[in-house]
Amino acid sequence: MPPCSAKCGKNAILKRPKTGDVLCKECFFEAFENEIHFTISRAKLFRAGAKVAVAASGGKDSTVLAYVLKLLNEKYDYKLDLVLLSIDEGITGYRDDSLDTVKQNRDDYKMPLKIMSYKDLYGWTMDEIVAEIGRKNNCTFCGVFRRQALDRGAALLNVDYLATGHNADDIAETVLMNILRGDLARLSRCTSIITVMQPAQSLLT
Numbered sequence: 001m002p003p004c005s006a007k008c009g010k011n012a013i014l015k016r017p018k019t020g021d022v023l024c025k026e027c028f029f030e031a032f033e034n035e036i037h038f039t040i041s042r043a044k045l046f047r048a049g050a051k052v053a054v055a056a057s058g059g060k061d062s063t064v065l066a067y068v069l070k071l072l073n074e075k076y077d078y079k080l081d082l083v084l085l086s087i088d089e090g091i092t093g094y095r096d097d098s099l100d101t102v103k104q105n106r107d108d109y110k111m112p113l114k115i116m117s118y119k120d121l122y123g124w125t126m127d128e129i130v131a132e133i134g135r136k137n138n139c140t141f142c143g144v145f146r147r148q149a150l151d152r153g154a155a156l157l158n159v160d161y162l163a164t165g166h167n168a169d170d171i172a173e174t175v176l177m178n179i180l181r182g183d184l185a186r187l188s189r190c191t192s193i194i195t196v197m198q199p200a201q202s203l204l205t
């Protein structure tokens with residue numbers, strides 16, 4: 001293994017495609033957290049005292065998002081009130097498992113958690129919808145319902161911002177999809193690895 005590019009004396013464990021740096025675990029964490037802090041502070045993403053809902057799916061992206069926002073909030077004293085917001089689509093064997101991870105995030109990061117379910121909001125679980133309409137286009141319906149559920153959850157919690165987690169692959173996929181659709185307006189807006197939105201705005205932006 002080559003030595004860490006940050007010259008900390010340790011051996012590197014990974015090479016960052018973004019910069020070409022080879023880094024040890026500790027220096028990668030530091031570089032990653034510094035970049036996110038730089039993005040937040042340069043763009044003035046949050047105002048001090050704001051309430052922020054982290055959209056928590058239990059997957060890796062939103063788990064990292066919750067972790068890093070909590071860490072930076074404490075380290076740089078953003079003065080944010082952080083809460084977790086999860087949507088239970090009612091997909092047996094999928095979301096029920098990942099909600100266990102979200103509950104673990106709640107306990108580990110000591111953040112309040114609000115779970116909103118399709119059943120409560122719309123009267124149907126996703127399993128019931130699929131039983132009725134079949135699997136064709138079910139992901140499209142589910143995505144639209146989820147975005148609306150997140151907006152409604154954000155309004156209910158009276159938050160100022162809703163933060164969703166996305167990685168570079170997600171962004172590349174979105175850019176390619178927008179190119180294939182010829183959607184230049186959306187293409188030009190796709191710039192950040194963390195998308196932070198006002199709850200009143202559509203999550204489709």
Ligand SMILES: Nc1ncnc2c1ncn2[C@@H]1O[C@H](COP(=O)(O)OP(=O)(O)OP(=O)(O)O)[C@@H](O)[C@H]1O
Binds near residue numbers: 054085146165
């Ligand atoms: N059921 C959900 N409840 C709350 N937030 C969600 C839910 N599903 C997705 N999100 C939010 O939207 C982001 C992008 O979701 P997507 O379905 O693309 O999953 P992903 O890229 O695999 O992210 P993750 O690894 O966090 O699941 C998530 O990181 C999360 O912030």
